[in-house]
Amino acid sequence: MKSGKKIPRTQPPEQKPEVRRHNFQEVSLGYTPAMAQLEASRCIQCKKPKCMIGCPVRVHIPEFIDLVAQGKFLEAAEKIKESNSLPGITGRVCPQEDQCEKHCVVGIKGEPLAIGKLERFVADFERLHKSGDSLIQTQPTGKRIAIIGAGPAGLTAAGDLAKMGHEVVIFEALHQPGGVLFYGIPQFRLPKDVVEAEIDYLRKLGVEIKVNYVIGQIKSLDELMKEEGFHAVFIGTGAGLPHFLDIPGENLNGVYSANEFLTRVNLMHAWEFPRFDTPIHPHKVIAVVGGGNTALDAARTALRLPTTEKVIVLYRRSREEMPARQEEIQHAEEEGIDFQFLTAPFEFRGKNGWLSQIACYRMALGKPDASDRRRPERIPDSEFEVKADAVIIALGSGVNPLIAKSAEDLQTDSKGHIELADEDINVTSKPGVFAGGDIVTGAATVISAMGAGKKAAQGIHEYVMKGNH
Amino acid sequence: MYTILEKENLAPRVFRYIIQAPDIAKKARPGQFVIIRLDETGERFPITISDMDSNSGTLTVYVQAIGKSSLEMSELHDGDSILDVVGPLGNASEIAKFGTVVLVGGGFGIAAIHPIARALTEAGNHTLSILGARTAELVLLEDAMRKVSSEVCIVTNDGSSGSEGLVTDVLLQKIKEGIPIDRVIAIGPLVMMKSVADLTRSYNIKTTVSLNPIMIDGTGMCGACRVTVGNQMKFACVDGPEFDGHEVDFESLFNRLNSYVSEEYEARQRYIQDTQDKEPCRLEASSQTVSSS
Ligand SMILES: Cc1cc2nc3c(=O)[nH]c(=O)nc-3n(C[C@H](O)[C@H](O)[C@H](O)COP(=O)(O)OP(=O)(O)OC[C@H]3O[C@@H](n4cnc5c(N)ncnc54)[C@H](O)[C@@H]3O)c2cc1C
Ligand code: SF4
Ligand code: FES
Numbered sequence: 001m002k003s004g005k006k007i008p009r010t011q012p013p014e015q016k017p018e019v020r021r022h023n024f025q026e027v028s029l030g031y032t033p034a035m036a037q038l039e040a041s042r043c044i045q046c047k048k049p050k051c052m053i054g055c056p057v058r059v060h061i062p063e064f065i066d067l068v069a070q071g072k073f074l075e076a077a078e079k080i081k082e083s084n085s086l087p088g089i090t091g092r093v094c095p096q097e098d099q100c101e102k103h104c105v106v107g108i109k110g111e112p113l114a115i116g117k118l119e120r121f122v123a124d125f126e127r128l129h130k131s132g133d134s135l136i137q138t139q140p141t142g143k144r145i146a147i148i149g150a151g152p153a154g155l156t157a158a159g160d161l162a163k164m165g166h167e168v169v170i171f172e173a174l175h176q177p178g179g180v181l182f183y184g185i186p187q188f189r190l191p192k193d194v195v196e197a198e199i200d201y202l203r204k205l206g207v208e209i210k211v212n213y214v215i216g217q218i219k220s221l222d223e224l225m226k227e228e229g230f231h232a233v234f235i236g237t238g239a240g241l242p243h244f245l246d247i248p249g250e251n252l253n254g255v256y257s258a259n260e261f262l263t264r265v266n267l268m269h270a271w272e273f274p275r276f277d278t279p280i281h282p283h284k285v286i287a288v289v290g291g292g293n294t295a296l297d298a299a300r301t302a303l304r305l306p307t308t309e310k311v312i313v314l315y316r317r318s319r320e321e322m323p324a325r326q327e328e329i330q331h332a333e334e335e336g337i338d339f340q341f342l343t344a345p346f347e348f349r350g351k352n353g354w355l356s357q358i359a360c361y362r363m364a365l366g367k368p369d370a371s372d373r374r375r376p377e378r379i380p381d382s383e384f385e386v387k388a389d390a391v392i393i394a395l396g397s398g399v400n401p402l403i404a405k406s407a408e409d410l411q412t413d414s415k416g417h418i419e420l421a422d423e424d425i426n427v428t429s430k431p432g433v434f435a436g437g438d439i440v441t442g443a444a445t446v447i448s449a450m451g452a453g454k455k456a457a458q459g460i461h462e463y464v465m466k467g468n469h
Numbered sequence: 470m471y472t473i474l475e476k477e478n479l480a481p482r483v484f485r486y487i488i489q490a491p492d493i494a495k496k497a498r499p500g501q502f503v504i505i506r507l508d509e510t511g512e513r514f515p516i517t518i519s520d521m522d523s524n525s526g527t528l529t530v531y532v533q534a535i536g537k538s539s540l541e542m543s544e545l546h547d548g549d550s551i552l553d554v555v556g557p558l559g560n561a562s563e564i565a566k567f568g569t570v571v572l573v574g575g576g577f578g579i580a581a582i583h584p585i586a587r588a589l590t591e592a593g594n595h596t597l598s599i600l601g602a603r604t605a606e607l608v609l610l611e612d613a614m615r616k617v618s619s620e621v622c623i624v625t626n627d628g629s630s631g632s633e634g635l636v637t638d639v640l641l642q643k644i645k646e647g648i649p650i651d652r653v654i655a656i657g658p659l660v661m662m663k664s665v666a667d668l669t670r671s672y673n674i675k676t677t678v679s680l681n682p683i684m685i686d687g688t689g690m691c692g693a694c695r696v697t698v699g700n701q702m703k704f705a706c707v708d709g710p711e712f713d714g715h716e717v718d719f720e721s722l723f724n725r726l727n728s729y730v731s732e733e734y735e736a737r738q739r740y741i742q743d744t745q746d747k748e749p750c751r752l753e754a755s756s757q758t759v760s761s762s
Contacts, residue, residue: 173688175506175513175553183690212555214688218496242692244702250695251721257692263685268512277512277538278685353724400689401707 009111010039017334021303024187024271027331028092031121033073039114040069042106050103051115056451057083061100061115068118077126080119085159086152086450088127088194091120093185094447095325127197138165143464146171146230148215148403151179152446153236153437155202156453157460162205164461169230170202171213176267179238181446183267184259184294186301189328216402221410225432231464234456235418235428235435239443240400244393245289249348254283254355258290258298258394265301282307283390287358289345290394291315291322296332298392303335311337312386316344316363316376340386344376348391358386396443407433417442425459426452434460470550474527480606482534483577484543485519491526493518493556499584500562500679500711503528504687506553507541514538515684515706517581517656518557528554531580531609558687559710563677564588568651569595571643572618573636573665575657576602579609581679582656587617595619597648599639601657605630637664650674655714659723666714676714680705682725697721 013029014020020027031039043065051061059080067076080087094100096116104112143166147154150172162168176182181195203209215224215237224230242257244250261280264270268278286302288295288311295313303311313332315322318341322329333339340360347359362382365374399416411419411429418435421427426436436452438444475487493503502517514536520529534543545551562585570589574582579600590596598618602608603626615621623631624639632639636657644650653676655665662678669676682694682705689707696705697718703709 173555174686175555212553213492214555214558217557218492240689241704241707242690244692244695246702250702251697251718251725253725253727260685260691260693263691268685269510276510353727402688 007038007042009042009114010035012117017336020188021335024304026191027188030124031117033071033125036068036073036118036121037071039118040065043069043113044106046105050105051100051113054099054101054103056099056447057454059083059100059119064122065113065115065118068122073122073125074130076122080122084447084450085156086198087119088123089152089181089190089198090447090450091116091118091123092190092194095445097326099447127194138163140167141165141465143167143231144169144229145460145464146224146228146233147236148233149173149179149236149238149437149439150177150199150209151236151238151437151449152181153238153449153453154179154234155198156450157234157236157436157457158207159202159205160454160457161460162202162207164457166461166464168207170207170209171215172209172211173214174267175211177209177211183263184297186262186266186297188300188304189297214402216406220406221403221430221433222407232432232434232460234453234460235403235433235439236437236449236453237400237403237439239397239438241398242393243395243397245345245395247346247348249350249355252348252350252355253353254281254350254390255348256390256392258288258294258392259397261298261392262294262301265305271305280305281390284308285310285312285388286390286392287312287314287386287388288392288394289314291317291324292394292396293324293328294396295394296324296328298394299337300332300335302390302392303337312388313337313339314343314345314358314360314386315339315341317365317373318342321373342376344378345391349385355389355391356387358388358391360384360386399439415442422459424455425462426456427459427463432463470552471554472550473545473547476545476547479531479609482543483607483609484532484534486530486532488528488530488551488554489526490528490554493554494521494526494528495523497521497528497557498561499564499588501557501559502710503530503554503556504558504684505542505551507538507545508552511541511552512538513553513685513687515558515681515687517679519580519583521584531577533577555687558706562588562654562711564592566593569597569649571640571650571653572596572598573640573653573655573657573661574598574600574614575636575655575661576607577609578657578661579614582654583610583613583617585654586614590617590619597622597643599624599636601625601636601639601661603627635664636661637668640665640668644672644674652677659719659726662714663719666717666719670715677711678714678717679710680712680717680722681710682722
C-alpha cells in the first residue's frame with residue numbers, strides 16, 4: 001500500500017449541477033468498489049494515525065481503510081461500527097475537512113485521504129449487501145431506559161444501551177424519528193432511506209420508538225421515572241426556538257425561519273404539494289440570511305422548488321468566514337446560487353402583507369471578535385435593496401424550554417442549555433437523568449451529538465447496573 | 470393510531486369527535502390543544518381540546534369542515550382512526566379565583582371556552598358566558614355551557630336565538646350595568662377577539678385571548694406560529710396559546726393567517742373534485758356548505 005502516494009484523490013461522480021438543481025436526489029453518487037479500493041490504497045498506514053485525533057469518536061480509520069483496500073468491505077463496516085454506529089450518516093455530513101481529513105499526513109503534501117467518502121461507501125455497501133443484521137444476543141438486564149428525542153444523540157444512546165441488554169424506549173415529539181437528520185438536512189445531501197435504515201436497525205435491536213410524545217407536556221421526567229418505571233433517562237432534544245433578526249417586517253408573509261422552510265419541504269413533503277397536503281408558497285426569488293450549513297441547505301432546497309427562479313444568500317462576512325462546509329459552498333456555487341457577501345439586512349419591506357424588498361447595509365470586516373472571526377461593521381450610507389418575495393432566516397437557534405420547564409431540579413445555564421454535572425458520563429444535576437447533543441452544547445454537529453450519546457450510554461449503564469435503581 | 474369512538478354532526482359543517490388517546494387525556498388541561506395528522510400525506514393542524522376524560526382515556530374535539538384537512542376529517546366515522554395525535558400542547562389556562570369572569574365564546578370558539586368555564590366555575594368564580602354565533606344553529610354547546618356557567622347570554626347576528634347583534638354589544642351592556650368584571654376570556658374568530666380586546670382596553674379589564682396561528686411542529690422548533698405580543702416575538706405553541714389581548718398585534722396575525730389561503734383553496738377544491746367524482750350525491754351537500762364559508 002505504500003506506493004500509492006502519487007495517485008490523486010479519487011473524486012466520486014456527482015450529478016451535474018444543471019441537472020441536480022431540479023431534483024432532490026443525492027448530489028454525490030458515491031464510489032464504486034474499484035474507486036474505493038484505489039482511494040484506500042493511498043493510505044500510508046501511519047503507526048500513530050493523526051486522523052484519529054481529529055475524529056470526535058475515534059473511528060479506527062487506518063484499520064478500516066486497510067480492509068477497504070483489501071476489498072473486505074463488510075469487515076471494514078464492522079470496524080467502523082465499533083466506534084461509530086451511524087457511518088452512512090457521518091460519512092455524508094461530518095465536516096471531515098475540519099476533523100479527520102484535516103490531520104491526515106498525506107494531506108501535508110497533497111490532498112488528504114477521502115476518509116468521509118470511504119466511510120460512506122463502506123456503510124452503503126453494507127446496507128445493500130448484508131443479508132440480515134448480526135444481532136448480538138445479550139442477556140436482558142431488566143433495566144428500563146427512556147430516551148427523549150430521536151436525533152443522532154438519542155439514536156446513538158438507544159443503540160448502545162439496547163446492545164448492553166437494557167430495555168429502551170425512545171419518546172419522540174414529531175411523527176417521524178431522526179431529528180435534524182430528517183426534518184433539517186435535505187434529501188440531496190442525506191437520502192432519507194439511509195436514516196430509515198438506521199432507525200429500522202434500532203427497532204430490530206428491540207428498541208421501542210413512541211412518536212408523538214412531547215416529554216414535558218405529556219409526561220414529566222419524574223413521571224417517567226416514578227410512574228413508568230424507567231431506571232434512567234437520556235435527554236437528547238436538540239436545539240429549538242429559531243432565532244430571528246429582530247428587525248422590522250419579520251411578520252410579513254414570505255418570511256420563514258430555516259427550520260420552518262426545511263420542515264415544510266423535508267418532513268412534510270411540501271415539494272410534492274398537492275399530493276401531500278402541506279403547501280409552500282410558489283416563490284420566485286428567495287433570499288437566505290446566514291452562512292452556515294443550515295443556510296446553504298435552505299438555499300439549495302429553495303433552488304430545487306419548481307417555481308424558484310433565483311436564490312440569493314446574504315452573508316454579513318466574507319466567503320472565508322462562512323461556517324458551512326467547503327463542499328456545500330462549492331456545490332451551491334456550481335448550482336448557480338448568488339452569494340452576496342458583506343451584506344446585512346436591516347428591514348424587510350412588503351406589499352399587501354407580502355415581502356417584496358430586503359433593505360441591506362454593506363459591511364466591512366473589522367477586528368476579530370470573541371469567535372475569532374473578524375467582526376463585520378456597517379459601511380455608512382451603503383443602504384441598498386434586494387428584491388425578493390421570500391426570505392429564509394438561518395441564524396441558528398436557541399433552546400427548547402419544554403423539558404426544563406417541567407423539571408425544576410434540572411439545572412440549565414443562562415441560555416437554557418442543560419448543564420452536566422459530570423462531562424465524562426454526561427450526567428445532569430438530576431439523579432438518573434443524562435443529557436447530550438445540541439440541548440447541552442447548543443447547535444453543533446451530528447458526530448458530536450453521537451459522541452455524547454455514546455458517553456451517556458456508558459454512564460447510564462454503569463449507573464443502572466451498580467445501584468438498586 | 471388513534472381511534473374515533475364517536476362522531477356527531479352538530480351543525481352544518483360542525484362535528485364533534487371523541488377520540489381514544491389515554492396518555493393525552495390523562496394530562497390535558499383546559500386551554501391546551503393537540504396537533505392532528507390524518508394520514509401519511511396529511512398536514513399537521515392544531516385543534517383545541519374541548520373535553521378530556523382520564524377514566525375513559527378520551528378527548529373531545531370539535532372540527533369545522535372548512536379546509537381540505539378538516540373536510541377530510543369530516544369524512545371519517547366511528548371506528549376509523551387518525552394516524553397522529555400529539556399533545557397536550559401549549560400552556561393550560563390560568564385557573565384561579567378571580568371573582569367575576571366573563572367568558573366570550575364566538576361560534577366555534579365556544580367549544581374551546583367550555584372546559585375553561587367549567588374549571589373557573591369549579592374554582593369558585595362567578596362565570597358569565599356570552600355565546601355568540603351568526604345564527605341559532607351555530608350556537609354550539611348551549612346546554613353544556615349552561616351547566617358549567619353561573620349565567621349565560623346568547624347573541625346571534627340575525628337574532629334567531631337570544632339577542633340580536635354581536636358579543637361586544639352584550640359585553641358593553643354588562644359593563645355599563647356596572648357589574649364588576651375581574652377578567653374577560655375571549656375565544657373565537659380573530660376579529661371577535663380583537664373587538665373584545667379593544668372594548669375592554671378602554672375599561673381596563675384584563676382580557677385573555679387564545680391565538681390560532683399557523684403551526685407545524687407545535688413544540689417550539691419551526692417558528693411558524695410566531696406572534697407579536699407587547700412588541701416581542703412569541704411562539705404561540707410554547708408561550709401561548711393564550712395571551713394578554715391588550716398586547717397582541719392582531720393586524721400582523723390577520724396577515725399571516727391569510728398566507729396560505731390560495732393553496733388551501735386549491736387543496737380544498739381538488740379534494741371536493743376528487744371525492745365528488747366518486748360519490749356525486751353525498752358530497753353535493755357539503756360542497757355547497759363549503760362555498761358559503
Ligand atoms: C439544516 C441543518 C443542517 C445541518 N448540517 C449538518 C452537517 O452537515 N453536519 C453536521 O455534523 N451537523 C449538521 N447540522 C447540525 C446537526 O444536525 C445537529 O448538531 C444534530 O442533529 C444534533 O443532534 P441532537 O440529537 O442533539 O438533536 P436533534 O437532531 O435536533 O434531535 C432532537 C430530537 O428531539 C425531539 N424532541 C425535542 N423536544 C422533545 C420533547 N420535549 N420530547 C420528545 N422529543 C423531543 C425533536 O423532535 C428531534 O427529533 C445541521 C443542522 C441543521 C438544522
Ligand atoms: S466519524 Fe466523521 S470525523 Fe470520524 S472518521 Fe468518520 S468522517 Fe471522519
Ligand atoms: S408551531 Fe413550530 S414553533 Fe410553534
